[in-house]
Amino acid sequence: MDTNITFKDIKKNNYSSIYHLIYQNEKLSKQEIANQLHLSLPTVTQNLVRLEEENLIAKSGQFESSVGRRATAYTICPKARISIGVEILKKKVHILAIDLLGVVIEKKELSIDYSNVDSYFKEVSDAVEAFISSLNVEKRKILGIGFAVQALTATDGQTITYGKILNCTGLDIHVFSQHLTYPCMFFHDAKCAATTELWIRNDIGDAVYLSIGTHLGGAIIINDQIYMGKDGFSGTVEHMTIDPEGLPCYCGKRGCMETLCSVSALLEEDESLEFFFQQVRSGIPSYLERWNSFLDHLALSINNIHLVINREFILGGHITPYLNESDIQLLHEKVDERTAFPSNESFIYISRSPEYGVTIGAAIPFIQSFLNSI
Numbered sequence: 429m430d431t432n433i434t435f436k437d438i439k440k441n442n443y444s445s446i447y448h449l450i451y452q453n454e455k456l457s458k459q460e461i462a463n464q465l466h467l468s469l470p471t472v473t474q475n476l477v478r479l480e481e482e483n484l485i486a487k488s489g490q491f492e493s494s495v496g497r498r499a500t501a502y503t504i505c506p507k508a509r510i511s512i513g514v515e516i517l518k519k520k521v522h523i524l525a526i527d528l529l530g531v532v533i534e535k536k537e538l539s540i541d542y543s544n545v546d547s548y549f550k551e552v553s554d555a556v557e558a559f560i561s562s563l564n565v566e567k568r569k570i571l572g573i574g575f576a577v578q579a580l581t582a583t584d585g586q587t588i589t590y591g592k593i594l595n596c597t598g599l600d601i602h603v604f605s606q607h608l609t610y611p612c613m614f615f616h617d618a619k620c621a622a623t624t625e626l627w628i629r630n631d632i633g634d635a636v637y638l639s640i641g642t643h644l645g646g647a648i649i650i651n652d653q654i655y656m657g658k659d660g661f662s663g664t665v666e667h668m669t670i671d672p673e674g675l676p677c678y679c680g681k682r683g684c685m686e687t688l689c690s691v692s693a694l695l696e697e698d699e700s701l702e703f704f705f706q707q708v709r710s711g712i713p714s715y716l717e718r719w720n721s722f723l724d725h726l727a728l729s730i731n732n733i734h735l736v737i738n739r740e741f742i743l744g745g746h747i748t749p750y751l752n753e754s755d756i757q758l759l760h761e762k763v764d765e766r767t768a769f770p771s772n773e774s775f776i777y778i779s780r781s782p783e784y785g786v787t788i789g790a791a792i793p794f795i796q797s798f799l800n801s802i
């Protein structure tokens with residue numbers, strides 16, 4: 429046993445374990461907490477009082493009991509802290525607030541064209557500040573603001589290291605944080621989508637996450653963590669060359685997976701996903717053909733990545749609501765036709781993330797570090 433553990437550490441540990449046990453269970457009684465954590469009732473009581481004083485937990489009714497006194501139920505206060513997610517897109521900005529359980533409590537959408545000038549950053553910041561004011565919560569409860577960007581970001585979230593889509597390489601978080609009074613961080617949008625998936629599911633382990641939106645974004649998940657690699661571009665399969673003679677990609681090269689497997693590659697100008705899939709599901713031959721050829725390219729890419737990482741693949745992004753099980757089955761068949769290692773086991777799944785998964789994923793890191801600090 430580590431002899432450096434002090435009495436203070438044990439006290440902090442009990443406090444923390446009790447909070448996290450209540451967090452994981454919707455409601456618990458004092459006795460159940462004592463039983464599950466093997467603690468004495470006075471120790472549990474003392475910590476419950478402290479947690480209640482700090483407004484982190486609250487009494488919430490009583491448990492039914494056939495004998496004796498009914499036990500008081502304790503539950504966490506989800507709104508004890510709030511985190512803000514902002515998704516920066518070319519023509520839009522999504523803003524939302526989540527509570528400690530990751531539940532969206534309010535959201536807003538702005539139509540504003542991205543531009544690398546202070547008036548843009550000020551306008552977005554003012555909109556975020558006004559959004560926060562409309563929540564009517566104490567300032568100290570706001571943990572921070574995460575900005576999801578279609579770009580690679582430094583591990584500390586303070587700068588953009590590669591941002592060709594919005595032409596914002598080198599951008600410092602200061603452009604927003606100088607107008608805001610909360611901690612601010614940048615996060616890569618594909619990583620945000622994967623973060624939300626990890627938050628919802630605790631059984632992922634290792635997986636490849638493909639966020640298929642206007643642009644394609646990949647993320648590698650290892651041990652339930654997003655693996656960034658030495659320079660932070662692990663998993664950016666969107667720039668893997670599929671066709672050396674192919675169409676130009678925004679990265680400056682040709683025939684990247686992005687040019688064949690993104691929503692921009694699938695749709696024609698002014699076509700919407702909704703319209704496209706209506707035609708596909710109605711069996712219109714020309715649309716079926718386009719969808720089939722998209723799945724061919726996706727299968728080729730998935731097979732290549734699968735040979736490097738023999739793990740589950742999760743398909744997320746804006747395309748998710750339109751995908752169905754027969755698409756996934758067809759994709760499996762197409763991968764099987766190509767691969768050196770055909771298998772009957774399915775390994776491609778549709779994401780379980782809710783709508784606004786990217787924006788939620790930009791807010792989650794602040795919640796995670798707060799929960800870790802208790």
Ligand SMILES: [Zn+2]
Nearest residue numbers: 667677679684
């Ligand atoms: Zn590229």
